[in-house]
Amino acid sequence: MKKLFSTLLSATMILTLAGCSNGGKTSASTGTDDKTYTVGMVCIGNAEMAYDRNFYNAADAAKKILADKGINIEWKYTYDHPEGDPVAADCTEFGEDGAIAVFLNSYGMENAMLTVAGDYPETVFASLTNEGSKSDDLDNTVNAFPSIFEGRYLTGIAAGMKLNEMIENGEITEDEAVLGYVGAYTYAEVVSGYTSFYLGAKSVCPSATMLVEFIGSWGDPAMEATTAEHLIDQGAVVISQHSDSTTPATKCQEKGVYHIGYNIDMSDVAPEASIVSSTIDWTNYFVYVIETIVNGGTVDQDYMNHGIKEGDIKLTALNEEVAATGTAEAIEAAKQDIVDGKLHVFDTSTFTVGGKEVTEAYLDMNADFTPDDVNAISDGYYHESVYKSAPNFDLRIDGITLVNEAY
Numbered sequence: 001m002k003k004l005f006s007t008l009l010s011a012t013m014i015l016t017l018a019g020c021s022n023g024g025k026t027s028a029s030t031g032t033d034d035k036t037y038t039v040g041m042v043c044i045g046n047a048e049m050a051y052d053r054n055f056y057n058a059a060d061a062a063k064k065i066l067a068d069k070g071i072n073i074e075w076k077y078t079y080d081h082p083e084g085d086p087v088a089a090d091c092t093e094f095g096e097d098g099a100i101a102v103f104l105n106s107y108g109m110e111n112a113m114l115t116v117a118g119d120y121p122e123t124v125f126a127s128l129t130n131e132g133s134k135s136d137d138l139d140n141t142v143n144a145f146p147s148i149f150e151g152r153y154l155t156g157i158a159a160g161m162k163l164n165e166m167i168e169n170g171e172i173t174e175d176e177a178v179l180g181y182v183g184a185y186t187y188a189e190v191v192s193g194y195t196s197f198y199l200g201a202k203s204v205c206p207s208a209t210m211l212v213e214f215i216g217s218w219g220d221p222a223m224e225a226t227t228a229e230h231l232i233d234q235g236a237v238v239i240s241q242h243s244d245s246t247t248p249a250t251k252c253q254e255k256g257v258y259h260i261g262y263n264i265d266m267s268d269v270a271p272e273a274s275i276v277s278s279t280i281d282w283t284n285y286f287v288y289v290i291e292t293i294v295n296g297g298t299v300d301q302d303y304m305n306h307g308i309k310e311g312d313i314k315l316t317a318l319n320e321e322v323a324a325t326g327t328a329e330a331i332e333a334a335k336q337d338i339v340d341g342k343l344h345v346f347d348t349s350t351f352t353v354g355g356k357e358v359t360e361a362y363l364d365m366n367a368d369f370t371p372d373d374v375n376a377i378s379d380g381y382y383h384e385s386v387y388k389s390a391p392n393f394d395l396r397i398d399g400i401t402l403v404n405e406a407y
Contacts, residue, residue: 037072037100037294040075040076040094041055041059042078043077043078043105044218045080046080049244050244050246050262051106052105053263054264058283063075065283065287066287066290071294073290076099078093083108083109083112088115088116091104091112091125092119095120099123100123100293101124102123105128107129107130108130110132110133113141114132114141117140118138124141124142129144129145130390133301134389142299142302143389145389146303146312147305148313149345150196150307151278151314151315152196152197153334153338155260155276156196156202157203158330159238159260160202160205161324161327162323165325167207175207177205177208179201179210179211179239179240180211180234181198181210181213181231182213182215182231182248184216184217185216188391188392188393189242190242194210195395195397195400200345203334212400213231213403214402215227215243219244220243220245221247222247224248225247225248225250227248228251229251232257238260239251239260240259241260244263246266249261250269250270253271253272258273258322259273259275260277260278261276261278263277263279265317267317274322276316276319276331280312281312304385318331346393347381351399352398353396358395360377363387
């Protein structure tokens, strides 16, 4: 079979686990300090996509940290395989190649991976942003997803501050404080992200409303740009996104509106539009997993509750030339409140559904799409990514209008 591998970047990552009663999976030490470990990553896109570049950057950073600890890794990559048979083939090739671990960097890949992971028990398959491996019967599969909703909330504050500035300058009225959001699918991951962004904006600009339009793809540069333009045509003056390319940012630059990014700093492609981006920094996770496994320890089966406080969620540098005065201070204050446990992103007193405060939201804990008896709401807020790493907030709150629900 023709090899799909490419050593575009040299970085680091491992993960091995075997069933244990506390929900983790463990493995004995995998080697010695002078050994170079092969690790694979199956990528939904390629180096041209902002989403994938964020993973490469973290992998490269982890490699340097681990090299200082005497752990040497060679990364190998496959590209442009979002789901299905190509993903299974990638996992098979990595397994045959002797990779210690294979990381799948996007939602939708997990089902294909699970069809072949059992054939390579010495290789650990990590589904990032997925949830099925948490409840499967394989000892070599795991899930991980840091708490990106915290970062989304903070960038929402930046958006809200910009709306306030535009209102104060007479550029828009309070009723025209409209946000736009380019969404991939109607999955909980996307709903959680756009809702947290909106709640951050509304925390400083109470009159803010938001339009969300879905594209039916994690990344489609042309459609992302078209959708951003459509939202602008409907009155959105600040656009954010849960999509993989930078074209919403460049469209905002072209149309003279403002932009909040995702995954990477987008001010280089939209210097007059881009305010700030939220990002998952996977470096900590890569280092934690690799070092733990090489030392024969136990790695968490479902990596969760890692966010701003732990350094897994970050914001890119604030574009001071575009951001409203006082934005940095407002973000820092909210960030500290999140770290101190004083601020909960999904505080149920800050939103309604159908005009009513929500007190119950039962979760699907076994990836079988039937709600179990775990109520995610307690102590006055929705506990996102507390019972499992994958986002599960999917309430449709007031103030957000879905332009389409086809996906």
